[in-house]
Amino acid sequence: MAEPLGRAVGLPTAKALEAHLGLVTVGDLLRHYPRDYRRRGQLTDLSGLEVGEHATVLARVSSVRHRKMQRRPGYVVDVVVEDGAVRVPLTFFPRHGGALAHLLREMVVGRTGLFSGKVNLYRGSLQLVHPEHHMSGPRGGPEVGQDDDAAGGAGGAEDLAAEGAAMDAFLSGVLPIYPATQGVQSWTIAKAVGIVLDVLAEEDVPEPLPDMVLARHGFPGLLDALRAAHQPQHPGHEERALERLRYEEAFVLQAELARRRLRVGTQTAVPRRPRPDGLLAAFDERLPFALTDGQREVGEEVAADLARTAPMHRLLQGEVGSGKTVVALRAMLAVVDAGGQAALLAPTEVLAAQHHRSLTAMLGDLAEAGTLGGADVATRVALLTGSLGARARREALLQAASGEAGIVVGTHALLQEAVQFADLGLVVVDEQHRFGVEQRDALRAKASATPHLLVMTATPIPRTVAMTSFGDLETSVLRGLPAGRSPIASHAVNAGNAAWVARMWQRVREEVDAGRQAYVVCPTIGDEEGAGPGRGEGVPGADGPAEEPPGGSGREEDRVLVSTAAVDALLAEEPSLAGVRRGVLHGRMPPEEKDAVMRSFAAGDLDVLVATTVVEVGVDVPNATCMVVMDADRFGISQLHQLRGRVGRGGHAGTCFLLSPLPEHAPGVARLKSVAATTDGFALAELDLETRGEGDVLGARQSGVRSSLRLLRVVRDVDVIEEARSDAAQVLAVDPELRRHPALAGAVTELLRPQHESFLERG
Ligand code: ADP
């Protein structure tokens, strides 16, 4: 299974499989499962195509037209294929008469074939551009009429190409449809898989599932399962195989998570209990509000963890604004009370600086130890980021090393060698998904005993994802928002409707006139280098511009995304926003400049902040009540939910506009409408999982590169995951290092290969 593909399928194919699909070994190829199966005559349901996907469809040619290009040599051939109900246009651009004639012999009305290409939106309807094709049945005759629908069904038996015959044989069984790309077609993959399966023997395929598990579920062995999944002999033959392979994914993952849990259980931590007359007590006394029930409950869970000799390992989930920071701060104060220190890691400098500001502000004189105004029990909060000047940095390092700073806030800079703590007792990670396992381990290595760990996330995580991505953490959910929080009203707005857009800017103006502030979020920055589509900050699915077809533009992927620079210029001209004070914030600005802009927005010196998604996490300006998201369809569901959580934090009602130029019926607009329709983050997280697919959500999918979870769907497969979790726990309980299960240990190692690591990194 670890054998490189070159030897098995030949170098050219192997190269293509690696370049386009990231498949390197025989095992990689065999784990590249079909995503669909077609029976002869069963055409693909074309209504299910989605913009942006690379689709392989079995369809019938229903019309063919061609014409000469106007301004350059070559032809345009417009073919329409159908599934009996829906028609989808394909466009080909043969460069010369020979290519045209060849194509017209292939594209005969009534013929079926496989068509494979990227689904684009062109003037409001779906099309495949430059599709590859693989036809079955007789070809058309050699004579070709100009500018006419080609005659259907022409051509005799003698014309039946060998390839066409092979294709027909292929179509008579069950036809696997593989996830494919422009560079490697489904049929190429099927062929390579066939070659590999032909020579594979039982002993080449180590079985990762323990006998006990196979027997309990009555699953087929791995080789049988692979054969049935790739080459089902009759319809439905693949089902049991896929069940087994799906279960296997869950099981291997759960085995690793069980192993991590067991290891954590063997580590020791210093128990930290607050003093009754200490910092935490003093802080609670000064709190200007009562803790919510959720904050109290979670606070107790955390306090109980901190008092144990085993390290806390807890994930704290809570909607944006649910008050996680207060919970984290109280945990940090308990540790400081007990003589230890706490480190708070934020994903960006902006957020670290902001955490530093808000912790210092919340603590007041409790953060002024050693100064005249400081309270008796006070400590200090140090900020340590990569952009500090040499002096400030030395000072912060000294405060951390001496223990003078009870709390140290920072970014990755905290992980550097030079940073030492006197007694690090607690690590709080904000928005953990941006940190890797090694980084967390590096920080924890700075303490003599294992520090307690609290991970905070505002992205609601469905229970099954918590069981997979975060499977080695206990979870707490902070429910409910602090009193006085107003719900956010969200609206999807069509960017093509000038009247609505004008009305929207007017709403922004009304907020500003009422003394409030607004964010305008853009997918890209749009300065000198880096300008143009797809250079966004954290915008999923913003692909670079694809090859331009000679036919014209207007395609979805040629769309130039709105940039902060462009919006800033646009708003300068917008009549209803005359005189409004604007600022621009994005990730490529120098840190001091970012910080200065953030500060003046927080201070109310700016009315409108035009920004990239740097405002996504944790930026807290309670006076901001309005948000406009440009090209909102380019953002993920959870990300939009996260973004709009930036407004309506101060007790004033919040409004969020989700702008998109897409036509009414586009799937992207449907997503925006669901975001607008609910404020339930958990419901949206599940929807996000369903619409984006696991790979993205688990952070593992990069375009074209395989994800480790190919079959498992964490929303749908709750039962599978739960069974696998309990099976794995049993196996690991007797064999924690998998000495008696070498094939399983190998599968776990495979799972942890660098390409796959990212989806475990949140644990
Ligand atoms: P999160 O980090 O979960 O997004 P924060 O902890 O930043 O939320 O809290 C958001 C805002 O709510 C802050 O301004 C905070 O001071 C305030 N807040 C937190 N807890 C309460 C509470 N129990 N009652 C009223 N306001 C609160």
Ligand code: MG
């Ligand atoms: Mg926060």
